[in-house]
Amino acid sequence: MAIIAVHDLAKHYPGPPAKTAVERVSLILPEGRILGLLGENGAGKTTLIKMMAGLLRPDSGGGTVLGYDVVRQAHRVRAGVSLVAPTADVGIDNNLTVRQNLAFWAPVYGLTGRRARQRIAELLERLYLTDKAEAWPMHISAGQRQRLALARSLLAENRLVFLDEPTNKLDADGVRSVRDLIRDLNTHHGVSVVLTTHVMEEAEELCTDIALLSQGRLLTHMPTAELLRSVARVRPIRATLAGPGVLPTDPVSWPSVDRWTLEPGDQPGDRVITVWSHDVAATTPALLRWIARAGWRLVRMTSDRPSLDDVFEQWIPAPEVPL
Ligand SMILES: Nc1ncnc2c1ncn2[C@@H]1O[C@H](COP(=O)(O)OP(=O)(O)OP(=O)(O)O)[C@@H](O)[C@H]1O
Ligand SMILES: [Mg+2]
Secondary structure, three states: OEEEEEEEEEEEEOOOOOEEEEEEEEEEEEOOOEEEEEOOOOOOHHHHHHHHOOOOOOOEEEEEEOOEEOOOOHHHHHHHEEEEOOOOOOOOOOOOOHHHHHHHHHHHHOOOHHHHHHHHHHHHHHOOOHHHOOOOHHHOOHHHHHHHHHHHHHOOOOOEEEEEOOOOOOOHHHHHHHHHHHHHHHHHHOOEEEEEOOOHHHHHHHOOEEEEEEOOEEEEEEEHHHHHHHOOOOEEEEEEEEOOOOOOOOOOOOOOEEEEEEEEOOOOOOEEEEEEEOOHHHHHHHHHHHHHHOOOEEEEEEEOOOOHHHHHHHHOOOOOOOO
16 A cells, blocks of 8 residues: 555645645655655745645645545644654753653653663664763754754654655765665665655665655656656767777667767877767667777776756756846
């Protein structure tokens, strides 16, 4: 059964200024996936997450999350999911240390005694907070508070986790720890994750599926690999070859090639071959085999893979800038 199955969710804020934040969004997510919700500032990502987590009542539409009705059983949805908001200070008590904060919440999520202590120690360790365990929340950095909020929400061991910009504000180690934790929750504990991010490389690295929102509308929703393939356009593969070797003749036998060019390299006898391909993954191995057969030594090779930046470029037109 799908862990999320919502249809026609809509939300209008009366304003001023009045704003349709989400317009009839339908989304089905099978259990065990990591869905990246991407879109420009104000696209409606946070509003959609709040509706799916049972925190905000949709104006229209409905469906189920964890099998519960998102409107009529919103309280059950709220109790069954974890949500970490970008300004996730809610639930952090400044009169308790970092560890005490987690210990305070553990029984709320059904964790007591040794199990609670173990889980808290594990989350502190994994989110690089062990050395801050006895510190007051006011004395830790914004990124550390964010990781504390994440630790708190993960005490619950829920099957579905919503993370709204989980790595925003974090330094390189923080980003790494949060990404590793998300992957581990998903791979080893079967947790389904819905996350938003403005870092395309993060979405590509983590998400099995991508949903693209723009101006409140869902533009597309598909597995990440498929979405990347869908923006296929001709891309260059550039190889520097050290000679002597045999030169290619037209037509070349490498698959998916649109055209190729040959130029002299920096060193005498070297050549730079640029092959324009519709499918870099298919052309590259065939090109490498040809280079070896033709007697060249490969000095370097670069290619330009499709990325989610290309997806964005194709699906979301740049805003018109008034002159
Ligand atoms: N409480 C509110 N009252 C009025 N308008 C709101 C409210 N919350 C959000 N909006 C508007 O709804 C639209 C969608 O906002 P939302 O926060 O869902 O976008 P987002 O995709 O999460 O953006 P970001 O990437 O900046 O976090 C925006 O135009 C925003 O100004
Ligand atoms: Mg947001």
